[in-house]
Amino acid sequence: MTDQVRVVLVDDHALVRSGVRSEIGHAVDVVGEADDVEGAVEVITTQLPDVVLLDVHLPGGNGPAVIDGVRKAGVETCFLALSVSDAAEDVIAVIRAGARGYVTKAIASADLIAAIGRVASGDAVFSPRLAGFVLDAFAGEIPTSDVDPELDLLTAREQEVMRLLARGYAYKELASRLTISVKTVETHASSVLRKLQLSNRHQLTRWATDRRLI
Amino acid sequence: MTDQVRVVLVDDHALVRSGVRSEIGHAVDVVGEADDVEGAVEVITTQLPDVVLLDVHLPGGNGPAVIDGVRKAGVETCFLALSVSDAAEDVIAVIRAGARGYVTKAIASADLIAAIGRVASGDAVFSPRLAGFVLDAFAGEIPTSDVDPELDLLTAREQEVMRLLARGYAYKELASRLTISVKTVETHASSVLRKLQLSNRHQLTRWATDRRLI
DNA sequence: GGTCGGCTCAGGGTTGGCCCTGAGCGGCAT
DNA sequence: ATGCCGCTCAGGGCCAACCCTGAGCCGACC
Known part of the structure; x- marks a missing residue:
């Protein structure tokens, strides 16, 4: 058992942490604990564990906040959510x-020990019921967005x-809509893509929809 | 080994089926095989296996078609896709x-035997790389639906x-992907639009996304 | 056996997307 | 004033998209 999986526990209840530690401590290397978002990010970014056992509900934020924080710190690790909640959301x-x-x-x-090992090796793991949630959730989601970085590369006209290109307008329609010539539209379109x-415009459509620009 | 997991193999290559059977036969109970969609649905609905090992690409349809067929027959079982493809879609x-x-x-x-066991117990299992696909897909997907009204107008091939057209594939890509000529793709595409x-395909993309077909 | 529909392919055509080059015009800054 | 930049346009070329017609193959149905 020399190269055990290094684990950090994040849970706001000390009781839970010590319980988990005593249950899995013989099989993995618990290198840190935290009970809130800030502390979690700090411990994780200093200890660089293989796996983080992460409670979903935390003071000062929640599970996703921890993950985001660690990501922003440039640290790569694997998170395994460990929660009392089995709410789909x-x-x-x-x-x-x-x-x-x-x-x-x-x-x-x-099972928890096995799950930790699997996550550490890059696998995905879910409780049976939750596997259903996750997979079924492919039945209706729309996510995120933020600001626009490379959008500034484009001039106002571009x-x-x-936007019109991504929306599927033909050059000709677009030209009459902006009351410019088709050739001008081509020039702008070319600049945008470059x-x-x-x-091509299909990629542009995906690009724009990903960024919620249309 | 009294109550082994009962498994049905679905793959269009006999060689693959016998290979898989010889690899896992000692650990699971292979109760049936099929090499196309129809046969698969029949074997599954009569044998009622715990797990179906399902190839994605099949003559007469594909993996999803088998799953749909079995569902419509009112049979509950667990499917584990086993494919050469690791294309995200x-x-x-x-x-x-x-x-x-x-x-x-x-x-x-x-690993396959372990995977079958986990799926049989209701767990979800993915190859490490594919776990990434599935989970990352939560970062930008729009899915499923119910039935299809005018979709029945289209033949299976159409x-x-x-689907591929709506997804933005060029005719040439689409042709090599389906291993048919570009001309045949054109014919199908034309039929679909008609x-x-x-x-045009932009409208098709919108049509398909509205119906959550892609 | 004949018919029909689905899948496959070909020839030959028009239109549109996309690129490159080149160029005139007006604003704005060094 | 000279030059950069954004907007406008044109010519000319390539290739992909889309259409119509026609045709051979095969399996299903009558």
Whole structure:
């Protein structure tokens, strides 16, 4: 057991942490604990564990906040959500944030140890019921967004053309809509694709929808 | 080994089936095989296996078609997709249809046996790389739906072409992907647009996304 | 056996997307 | 004033998208 999996526990209840530690401590190397978001990010970024056992509900934020914080710190690790909650939205939220697994605290300790090992090796793991949630959740989701970095590469006119292009307008329609010539539209379109390093309007449509620009 | 997991193999290559059977036969109970969609549905609905090992690409349809067929027959079982493909869309498609796992044929036999056991117990299982696909897909997907009204206007092949078209594949890519000529793709594409009374692929993309077909 | 529908392919055509080059015009800054 | 930049346009070229027609193969149905 020389190279055990290094684990950090994040849970706001000390009782839970010590319980988990005593259940899995013989099989993994618990290198740190935390009871809130700030502390979790700090411990994780200093200890650099293989796996983080992460409670979904925390003071000062929640599970996703921890994951985001660690990501922003440039640290790569695997998160396994460990929660009393089996509410679909908690599961989805933490998976979206980047957790690679989700088990409830009802899990047997041997199973938890196995789950940690699997997550550490890059696998995904879910409690049976939760697997259903996650997979079924492919039945209806729309996510995130933020600001626009490379959008500034485009001039005002180019952005205007870009939006209409992404929306599926033909060059001719677009030209009459902006009351410019088709040739001008082509020029702008070409510039847009070049600046965004895209090769055709389908990619542009995906690019724009990903960024909620249309 | 009295109550082994009962498994049905679905793959269009006899060689693959016998190979898999010899690799896992000592650990699970292979109660049936099939090499196309129809046969698969029949074997599964009569044998009622615990787990179906399902190839994604089949004559007469594909993996999702088998899952749908079995569901419509009112039979509950667990599907584990076993494919050479690790294309994200294949993974997503079969997961959407209801598969509880997806592994590639590069898997070691011991791992496959373990995967079958986990799926049988209701767990979800993915090859490490594919776990990434599935979970990352939460970062930008729009899925499923219910039934299809005018979708029945399209033949099976046309639906296949339609999905890829709507997804933005060029005719040439689509042709090599389906291993048919570009001319055949054109013919199908033309039929699709005519039958759906659409005039180009942008409208098709919108049509398909509205109906959550892609 | 004949018919019909689905899948496959071909020839030959028009239109549109996309690129490159080149160029005139107006604002704005060094 | 000279030059950069954004907006406008044109010519000319390539290729992909889309259409129509026609045709061979095969399995299903009558």
